[in-house]
Amino acid sequence: MSDSKDVFLKQLVKQYGKTIAVNGINLDIPAGSYCCLVGPSGCGKTSTLRMISGHEEVTEGSISIGDQEINNVPPAKRGTAMMFQNYALFPHLNCLDNVAFSMKMKGMTKNERYTSARKYLELVHMETFERRFPAQLSGGQEQRVALARALVSRPNVLLLDEPLSALDPFLRIKMRAELKRFQRKLGISFIHVTHSQQEALALADFVVVMNEGIIEQVGTSQEVFNAPVNQFVAQFVGGHNVIVGEIIEIINKKEVMLKGGDGQSYRVPAQGSIGDQVIFTLRQDKISFKKENLADTNKLQENSLKGKISLIEYKGMEVSLGMEVPEFKEFGVVLSEKDFQMLSPELGKQYIASWSMEDVHVFQDLLFES
Amino acid sequence: MKRYNPIVLIAQVSPISAILGLFLIVPIATILIVSFWDYSEFMLLPDFVWTNYYDTLSSFVTYKTYLNTFKYTILTWFFTLLIGFPVSYFLCFHVRTLRWQIVLFLICTIPFWTSNIIRMISWIPFLGRNGVFNSMLISLGLTNEPLEFLLFSDFAIVLAFVHLYTLFMVVPIFNSMMRIDRSVLEAAIDAGANGWQVLTNIVIPLCKPGIAIGSIFVVTLVMGDYITVRMMGGGLRASVGVMMWNEISLLLYPPAAANAVVLLVVVLILVSLMMRVVDLKKEL
Numbered sequence: 001m002s003d004s005k006d007v008f009l010k011q012l013v014k015q016y017g018k019t020i021a022v023n024g025i026n027l028d029i030p031a032g033s034y035c036c037l038v039g040p041s042g043c044g045k046t047s048t049l050r051m052i053s054g055h056e057e058v059t060e061g062s063i064s065i066g067d068q069e070i071n072n073v074p075p076a077k078r079g080t081a082m083m084f085q086n087y088a089l090f091p092h093l094n095c096l097d098n099v100a101f102s103m104k105m106k107g108m109t110k111n112e113r114y115t116s117a118r119k120y121l122e123l124v125h126m127e128t129f130e131r132r133f134p135a136q137l138s139g140g141q142e143q144r145v146a147l148a149r150a151l152v153s154r155p156n157v158l159l160l161d162e163p164l165s166a167l168d169p170f171l172r173i174k175m176r177a178e179l180k181r182f183q184r185k186l187g188i189s190f191i192h193v194t195h196s197q198q199e200a201l202a203l204a205d206f207v208v209v210m211n212e213g214i215i216e217q218v219g220t221s222q223e224v225f226n227a228p229v230n231q232f233v234a235q236f237v238g239g240h241n242v243i244v245g246e247i248i249e250i251i252n253k254k255e256v257m258l259k260g261g262d263g264q265s266y267r268v269p270a271q272g273s274i275g276d277q278v279i280f281t282l283r284q285d286k287i288s289f290k291k292e293n294l295a296d297t298n299k300l301q302e303n304s305l306k307g308k309i310s311l312i313e314y315k316g317m318e319v320s321l322g323m324e325v326p327e328f329k330e331f332g333v334v335l336s337e338k339d340f341q342m343l344s345p346e347l348g349k350q351y352i353a354s355w356s357m358e359d360v361h362v363f364q365d366l367l368f369e370s
Numbered sequence: 371m372k373r374y375n376p377i378v379l380i381a382q383v384s385p386i387s388a389i390l391g392l393f394l395i396v397p398i399a400t401i402l403i404v405s406f407w408d409y410s411e412f413m414l415l416p417d418f419v420w421t422n423y424y425d426t427l428s429s430f431v432t433y434k435t436y437l438n439t440f441k442y443t444i445l446t447w448f449f450t451l452l453i454g455f456p457v458s459y460f461l462c463f464h465v466r467t468l469r470w471q472i473v474l475f476l477i478c479t480i481p482f483w484t485s486n487i488i489r490m491i492s493w494i495p496f497l498g499r500n501g502v503f504n505s506m507l508i509s510l511g512l513t514n515e516p517l518e519f520l521l522f523s524d525f526a527i528v529l530a531f532v533h534l535y536t537l538f539m540v541v542p543i544f545n546s547m548m549r550i551d552r553s554v555l556e557a558a559i560d561a562g563a564n565g566w567q568v569l570t571n572i573v574i575p576l577c578k579p580g581i582a583i584g585s586i587f588v589v590t591l592v593m594g595d596y597i598t599v600r601m602m603g604g605g606l607r608a609s610v611g612v613m614m615w616n617e618i619s620l621l622l623y624p625p626a627a628a629n630a631v632v633l634l635v636v637v638l639i640l641v642s643l644m645m646r647v648v649d650l651k652k653e654l
Contacts, residue, residue: 053560055556055559055560074559075556075559075560076559076560076561076562076563077562081560082556082557082560084553084556084557085553086551086553088551088553088554088556088557089554089557090554090557090558090572091554091576092575092576101558101561101563101571102561102562102563104571105558105561105562105563105564105567105571106562149557149561153561153562
């Protein structure tokens with residue numbers, strides 16, 4: 001098929017009137033990788049994608065594909081192809097003509113373009129639907145046709161704008177796996193915009209977390225999940241409790257003792273001087289959990305806290321619990337189904353959550369949002 | 371299945387049945403019946419004769435008049451489309467804010483705030499032999515003689531029709547255009563289509579229903595018109611409507627009725643041809 005090429009964004013800015021949608025981002029996307037831009041709505045991810053596709057003008061900075069700067073190259077000449085959010089299939093054309101559209105624009109003969117279009121419909125297993133119109137297809141089928149239409153122009157980079165958001169949850173997971181398979185098979189870069197962190201973590205070779213026009217973190221799914229660089233990323237990726245404490249004791253060069261808002265004490269791997277604030281995250285599934293005994297009432301062990309259970313969400317493989325702890329909105333704990341059965345926690349009862357120091361991740365910038 | 375009370379059912383359908391019956395079925399049935407009547411100089415004679423149809427369809431004048439009416443229809447259709455499509459396109463794709471779209475749309479409807487007679491009459495001082503336009507041309511030195519073809523001519527008739535009916539073309543086309551998903555246009559550009567190709571391959575095909583509906587409006591209005599042709603043609607030009615009006619003014623009701631039935635059939639054929647282009651049910 002076609003070669004994949006690196007994509008470079010340098011100091012990229014997008015401004016709409018006075019609002020800055022993208023605020024000087026730098027990003028290298030190596031050839032042949034699956035890259036997910038993820039963030040809440042209005043974070044600039046879609047603007048970034050649309051600038052790469054050429055449907056939005058670049059305010060400042062540059063976009064290069066391979067060794068060519070493409071700021072002023074028209075969309076069809078960039079070696080990119082776009083898959084639109086609602087697929088944007090041409091409603092008056094059947095699947096075959098939809099896929100063959102770009103070749104028709106180039107002036108290829110009917111035979112040539114239909115032969116080629118059929119090949120791509122076969123690739124996405126839609127060859128039996130070539131006479132159908134978009135309105136006669138299901139969401140998943142529409143998506144496959146849109147994929148075939150995007151791929152037929154042999155792009156170096158495929159751009160996907162929330163491609164799964166129009167599907168129902170079951171199909172979303174199925175099509176997600178399929179997208180990843182296609183990316184592997186074709187070997188070209190996929191740049192995929194999504195607001196779902198699960199989707200990003202599941203798909204991406206590397207995840208780009210954006211917020212308010214800037215990139216907060218770039219890393220593999222594991223890096224982003226296990227070592228979020230700041231509170232925003234930790235909260236956006238989810239599955240973490242963000243805990244704040246003040247240093248009250250320096251244990252050794254690598255460890256300090258913190259005091260929590262409600263008298264808890266946390267031992268964490270961090271450096272600093274007494275009085276400094278430290279923010280760290282704790283994975284919700286790395287917490288051990290037990291019912292409060294009489295013996296525990298007075299003194300709380302280090303690296304633990306207590307609270308009433310305010311929420312139980314049964315999810316099958318695991319169970320999410322919410323604990324009411326004064327300084328947190330909600331302290332989340334994820335138990336395996338087995339542990340849940342063993343403990344059978346009850347709503348409204350006091351429990352103690354504790355963890356070991358190794359499972360704590362301290363943010364690099366200690367004085368974050370002090 | 372739930373059983374409905376027949377009285378309730380009748381009550382529910384009776385308003386629309388009454389309106390359609392009173393204003394559609396009864397008049398058409400009357401015309402149809404009268405078209406088979408005989409007549410003398412003074413009175414109508416209830417009968418069943420084919421002479422009215424025979425007279426109408428065997429007369430050379432009828433065909434000539436129909437031809438003339440078709441000419442007006444085609445010219446009006448062509449120019450309303452030529453003006454209406456770009457106006458809709460501009461309103462839909464170039465006017466960015468909804469507020470300006472509404473403002474400009476209202477401006478398009480200003481001609482409809484006055485009666486169509488007044489709108490036509492106002493052309494007369496403008497286009498007349500010593501009218502504003504001719505005076506202007508002469509004072510600008512563009513012509514020495516006043517242009518005669520401006521008023522009481524085919525030109526004037528088509529001009530008035532276009533003036534009257536362009537909005538009937540704009541509205542349905544605008545409606546179709548507004549339904550086009552902008553990302554579909556972007557997808558076309560992404561596939562390498564240039565501006566012209568986007569227009570011919572995406573916008574026009576997707577506007578077909580609007581064009582068809584607008585065309586049905588314009589064609590039926592022009593085919594049945596007599597007042598515009600009379601006023602702007604100065605009584606010198608003929609159309610099917612004028613022909614019927616002449617018969618009515620001579621109290622020849624049965625031939626006029628036969629003529630009306632023929633016109634109705636012709637218009638229905640035209641409309642059904644236009645409906646073939648488009649699945650109207652899908653649009654409404």
